[in-house]
Amino acid sequence: MLKILKIFSRKRATTSQSASVRVILDSARLCQLLPYFPISSNLKYFPEYRQEITLDSIIIAYLINGEVIYSNNELSTTNDNHNLIINGTMIDEINSFAFLIPTIIRNETELDYEQKEILEQSGGLAKGNSITLIGQQYDGNIPFIDTVVKKYARLRDGHFNNTQVVVLNVDPTLLELKDQRSQTRLTAKIPALIQTKLDNEKHQCTLIDFSEHTVKICCDDNDIVPMSCEKGETITLTFNLPTSTTPHIMKGRVVKIDGTAIIAKLEEILIEQQFEKLTSIDILELKTKLLQQPNNH
Incomplete structure (x- = not known):
């Protein structure tokens, strides 16, 4: 009507x-x-x-x-x-x-x-x-x-x-x-915490590469995390981004292990104490904030 x-x-x-x-x-x-x-x-x-x-x-x-x-x-x-x-x-x-x-x-x-x-x-x-x-x-x-x-x-x-x-x-x-498939990859250097399904303890890591739903995680100072991970395993990442006032908490699935680095596909984001499916709008927001890093243009 x-x-x-x-x-x-x-x-x-x-x-x-x-x-x-x-x-x-x-x-x-x-x-x-x-x-x-x-x-x-x-x-x-x-x-x-x-x-x-x-x-x-x-x-x-x-x-x-x-x-x-x-x-x-x-x-x-x-x-x-x-x-x-x-x-x-x-x-x-x-x-x-x-x-x-x-x-x-x-x-x-x-x-x-x-x-x-x-x-x-x-x-x-x-x-x-x-x-x-x-x-x-x-x-x-x-x-x-x-x-x-x-x-x-x-x-x-x-x-x-x-x-x-x-x-x-x-x-x-x-x-x-x-x-959506033609979006470019962003380099990053974001300190983060990673938690695996088998190890409830949070370990320090660095997010060094981001593209759409995929993130590359560097664990140079701690090879325990990559060694304990398997392809398909669920991980949880906690990190802060430029211009953000609260930490981002996301869940993803390991798609590849490359030495001391982990490639994961991000799938969920914590919103108001509840994990929800990651949307294209969430990806855009992440990219916008990553571009606020110095020397990232």
Whole structure:
């Protein structure tokens, strides 16, 4: 069911506004965009191209031609994926499209002093700001899109009655897809602690290489760990990254032992005292923070 978004105040349109050029969005590109940014999906974003302050949010709804869509079930596409269908009716022309996200910043408290200062300077979700969204990994691709804050609004009915939201205007032609498999390898020198399944004691090590879900762990000063590991064994890593205020704890599986080094595939990350499956967004966050190391460009 379509819902009408009611904003805080309505101003009488001026002559120049009523005579403004009519916008027609690319429907085919919009159909391509939707699987990467579905309603109810978690996403990462950063304001004003400041990627060092990546924040968390969620898509509450879409705003299509001035009407709010709360459920992905209301939407489908034509067989050629060129036109959008809303509740069984094909839409011939899309004049406006926006994401509605909460005004609340979920992980703002995790930012350090410098990041909070950058966020304040950038204006965050201020009207007119550019907001780059990182969506759901889909079909081997990681999506990025630059949006613009149009306004703040308040939903007046339905399950989100009285909820304040940010309206992000979207131009679907700005969708950028990055092949997950083509991401480059990052060198690193991160002190860490490693714990194996057979040995509950934590041993010092160094993370020296990182690429997607794979990490190379150096145990030069302690050959007990590599000798006690077997291919397929589960390990736990604890380490700190630049700009992080809390340690990262991850589980992985040994895929190769090379002398005093271990190659492991990372599979889970500890989030709020519970291990969860590692996602492409977690990988992006790790890479962003690794790039803050001196001499790592």
